[in-house]
Amino acid sequence: MLTIQEYVKAESLEQAYELNQKKTNRIIGGMLWMKMSPLNIKTAIDLSGLGLDQIEETQEEFRIGCMVTLRQLETHPGLEAYTGGSMKESLRHIVGVQFRNLATVGGSIYGRFGFSDVLTEFMALGAEVELFHGGRMPLEEFAKLPYDKDILVGLILKKVPQDSVYLSMRNTRTDFPVLTCAVSRREGMTGAFIGARPGRAVAVYDRAGLLKSGITDAAAREFAAYAAEQTVTGSNKRAQAEYRTHLIRVLTRRACQQLGGEMK
Numbered sequence: 028m029l030t031i032q033e034y035v036k037a038e039s040l041e042q043a044y045e046l047n048q049k050k051t052n053r054i055i056g057g058m059l060w061m062k063m064s065p066l067n068i069k070t071a072i073d074l075s076g077l078g079l080d081q082i083e084e085t086q087e088e089f090r091i092g093c094m095v096t097l098r099q100l101e102t103h104p105g106l107e108a109y110t111g112g113s114m115k116e117s118l119r120h121i122v123g124v125q126f127r128n129l130a131t132v133g134g135s136i137y138g139r140f141g142f143s144d145v146l147t148e149f150m151a152l153g154a155e156v157e158l159f160h161g162g163r164m165p166l167e168e169f170a171k172l173p174y175d176k177d178i179l180v181g182l183i184l185k186k187v188p189q190d191s192v193y194l195s196m197r198n199t200r201t202d203f204p205v206l207t208c209a210v211s212r213r214e215g216m217t218g219a220f221i222g223a224r225p226g227r228a229v230a231v232y233d234r235a236g237l238l239k240s241g242i243t244d245a246a247a248r249e250f251a252a253y254a255a256e257q258t259v260t261g262s263n264k265r266a267q268a269e270y271r272t273h274l275i276r277v278l279t280r281r282a283c284q285q286l287g288g289e290m291k
Contacts (some may be wrong), residue, residue: 028160029062033070038078040178044159046072047176056094056134056180059126079133079181082106089184093133097121097145100132103196109186113193113209117148122201124266137179138229140169142203144172144195146224150230151191151209155183170227189213195223196274198265205266210282212238217286219254219279224261224271231257238283247283251276 037043046052053070055061079092084105091100098104101118119238121127121144135145146166154166159178166182191211195204207222217238222228231254233239238246260271 029064029066029068031068031071033220034073035070035074036075040074040077040180040219041051041158041225043072043074043077044178046070046079047178054137056131057096057129060134060138066181073233074178075199076132086186088101088186090291091132091182091184093131093181095129095132095135095181097130097132097135098124100145101127109184110191112150113151113191114148115156117144117193117195117207119207120195120197120201120204122146123239132178136169136182139174141225141227142207142223143228144193144204144207144222147207147209147220147228148191148193149182149184149213150228151193151218151220152184153213155185157181157183167230186212190286192285193216194278195284196278203265206271206278208275208282210279210286212286217242217250217283219250219275219282221254221258221275224258225263225265229258233280242287244284247280248276250283252278254279 030247035046047054050238052255053068053071055071055073080094081092081147082099082103083090097118099210101115106114135143146216150166156166156169157163157180159180189211191209193209197204204223207218217233220228233250237250255272255275258275259264260268262268
């Protein structure tokens with residue numbers, strides 16, 4: 028059972044950061060996973076008054092505040108157009124609309140959960156995170172770091188020519204994914220991003236140039252087999268490691284085939 032002794036609505040990021048340095052204090056977002064944890068929180072720190080619940084789009088980038096909800100991401104026309112629908116696809120299976128109206132992108136990314144559709148999708152899109160103390164860094168790098176007491180302020184998504192496809196496998200429609208798979212190609216490189224393995228999402232790039240002449244059926248199968256060889260999977264109550272490895276081959280191949288065509 029979650030217990031909270033004190034609640035503070037932060038007036039600044041500086042105040043929130045200072046409060047969060049105490050081990051027993053926590054930043055709160057949508058409170059959807061945290062409320063199910065047996066935590067005893069001394070001070071819950073609320074960022075909802077800091078204007079971090081907006082998606083700002085310019086000619087060069089999207090800036091996504093940490094308090095933006097998953098539903099905002101799902102329904103944003105600019106993100107849908109830029110990602111070719113992969114953003115909406117990565118979100119639409121997450122429990123239900125009511126849940127997505129509460130869950131925040133900050134909580135989804137900062138938690139670096141193995142089952143996170145959101146983490147897999149934003150890694151595939153080449154997003155950066157902005158940390159209050161640590162500054163900006165690629166999400167792919169952030170996903171490898173241990174947890175600390177910094178504050179994830181938001182995400183930055185640069186607008187570069189790219190194509191992406193997102194696929195996942197679930198045992199039931201709104202359950203956690205058995206495996207997540209996003210394939211993207213930008214700036215001359217194709218990568219497969221695999222999550223729910225059950226560890227954090229990882230990237231496998233086509234550095235051998237298996238797809239450099241275009242994505243044919245044979246090339247897609249070859250790259251999918253390579254991605255499966257390079258990715259470590261594990262077993263839990265949803266699936267065995269061998270099945271997840273099989274899914275990497277299947278979903279990566281399908282995603283590549285959906286991309287199709289010549290490299291940009």
